[in-house]
Amino acid sequence: DIQMTQSPSLLSASVGDRVTINCKASQNINKYLNWYQQKLGEAPKLLIYNTNNLQTGIPSRFSGSGSGTDYTLTISSLQPEDFGTYFCFQHNSWLTFGSGTKLEIK
Amino acid sequence: EVQLVESGGGLVQPGSSLKLSCVASGFTFSNYGMNWIRQAPKKGLEWIALIYYDSSNKYYADSVKGRFTISRDNSKNTLYLEMNSLRSEDTAMYYCAKWGEGFDYWGQGVMVTVSS
Numbered sequence: 001d002i003q004m005t006q007s008p009s010l011l012s013a014s015v016g017d018r019v020t021i022n023c024k025a026s027q028n029i030n031k032y033l034n035w036y037q038q039k040l041g042e043a044p045k046l047l048i049y050n051t052n053n054l055q056t057g058i059p060s061r062f063s064g065s066g067s068g069t070d071y072t073l074t075i076s077s078l079q080p081e082d083f084g085t086y087f088c089f090q091h092n093s094w095l096t097f098g099s100g101t102k103l104e105i106k
Numbered sequence: 107e108v109q110l111v112e113s114g115g116g117l118v119q120p121g122s123s124l125k126l127s128c129v130a131s132g133f134t135f136s137n138y139g140m141n142w143i144r145q146a147p148k149k150g151l152e153w154i155a156l157i158y159y160d161s162s163n164k165y166y167a168d169s170v171k172g173r174f175t176i177s178r179d180n181s182k183n184t185l186y187l188e189m190n191s192l193r194s195e196d197t198a199m200y201y202c203a204k205w206g207e208g209f210d211y212w213g214q215g216v217m218v219t220v221s222s
Contacts, residue, residue: 034208036151043214044151049207087151091208095153 002026004088006098012106019075021101023088026069032092033071035064038100039084047086048073078103108132110202110213117219122192128185128202128213136160136180139205142187143212144198152198155187156205170196192220 003026013019023033031051036044046055048064051071061076075082083105088098114126128140141156154167155176164176175188185202197220203209 036209043201043212044209045212046208046210049210053207055210089151089208095156097151097153099150 002029002090002093002096004090004096004098006086006088006101009099009101011101011103013078013103014106015078015080017078019078019082019103021073021086021088021103023066023071023073023098024069025071025090025092027093028068029090029092031067032090033064033066034089034091035062035073036087036089037082037084038087044087108204108211110204110211112200112202112213112216115200115216115218117221118192119222120193120220122220123188123190124192124218125189126187126200126202126216126218128187130183130185130202130204133204133211135178135183140176140178140185141203141205141209142174142176142185143201143203143209144196145201145215146195146198149198157185189218192218194220196220 005024007022033051035048037047038044047058047062052064063074065072083103086101109131112128118124139158142154145151154170157164157176173191177186199215199217201215202213204211
């Protein structure tokens with residue numbers, strides 16, 4: 001099974017900051033990498049699919065990049081509503097999530 | 107608007123059974139694969155089962171294989187998860203999710219607690 005390692009597990013940032021979250025796969029996942037945001041008590045929401053495609057309705061401050069085994073989610077200017085937990089997810093071979101990054105207010 | 111509404115959760119004893127339902131609306135249910143994903147309290151996400159749009163294929167995570175069964179009724183726009191031989195480690199919020207490019211829409215989830 002493909003393992004997904006996310007970093008950092010906890011990230012403290014301020015409104016307006018540029019934020020990056022990383023995800024490393026245990027083998028090449030051919031850009032089949034999605035990013036989800038989950039707020040407390042809510043279901044996860046799809047932000048980006050297949051590395052760099054923004055889901056409908058998601059603000060353009062969110063972007064994704066990467067290839068092979070290494071992928072990044074970037075928030076260009078953090079907004080108050082962006083705080084929560086972020087998960088990466090691969091669907092190249094079977095289906096596995098990263099362990100999550102909790103993004104909190106500094 | 108896509109909506110997925112789960113039901114059927116609750117508190118059950120170890121070894122017992124439970125059947126979850128997920129009613130879909132806002133899209134052509136019979137055209138899409140569907141999934142169940144769970145999240146144990148304060149833990150990460152675990153995909154557990156998927157079913158093709160026409161029920162022709164079903165796949166399970168090793169953690170539930172042989173105990174859980176995914177099914178669907180396209181005439182009722184409903185997805186099911188039958189859970190048998192429940193264990194304490196099955197305690198989690200269970201989400202149904204539509205398959206687009208990954209899980210593109212999720213329900214709000216239903217809680218299953220396995221405890222004596």
